[in-house]
Amino acid sequence: MTTQESFKRRIRSRMAKTGERYNAARRALLAPSLRPTNTGRRWVAEPESNDELVTAKTGHSWDEWVAIIDSGLGREAGHTAIATWLREEHAVDPWWAQGVTLGYERITGIRLPGQMPDGTFTVSRSRTLSGDIGTSRALVLDDDARAVLLPGLRTRLRSAPTSKQLRFNLVDDTSGEGVGVLALSIDPAKSGVKLVVTHEKLPSVDAADVWKAFWGDWIADLELP
Secondary structure, X not given: OOHHHHHHHHHHHHHHHHOOOHHHHHHHHHHHHOEEOOOOOEEOOOOOOOHHHHHHHHOOOHHHHHHHHHHOOOOOOOHHHHHHHHHHHHOOOHHHHHHHHHHHHHHHOOOOOOEOOOOOXXXXXXXXXXXXXXXXXXXXXXXXXXXXXXXXXXXXXXOOOOOOEEEEEEEEOOOOXXXXXXXXXXXXXXXXXXXXXXXXXXXXXXXXHHHHHHHHHHHHHOOOO
């Protein structure tokens, strides 16, 4: 049994004993190994912005924001409510209200890196390639050419063909099961085009790790005509 599977069993066992929800039980089990801060608090995961930047932009450090939100709305309030509260009650810029909320969720274990508000995970990879936007987009939009680019996967366009970000339902060709949503962005770059591959709606950290490695290898080997 893998370490991840063993940990999930421990979470379920705690849930059965305490009646806690999954995330609450998970945070409780993680707590002993979390990173200590200068104030003695422990962090589940690092926020994207460092302490100096968030302090300069919002007037408070991460530890201070954790204390403010914990003593205000609390950890069960949800992402939207916390971000709105930060804007309305603490005059935080809208962009930074989202950033502080996300950082708070990572620090406290409410949301892991790459995890979306709906609980799914997103991974992304990018690379600058030779070529031009028109030819590259036409290639991606052609069903047969796309099948060659993505062997073993079936795709169905779910966005408008003119959308800046082209989005596809993604199906594993072997199992026939849906494996999330694939988004492809093609933008101009100095030496060709910049391709950004984003895989959304992944169900777990393990799945995110597998697909992150897959897309890293895929984009490293990719050549556009």
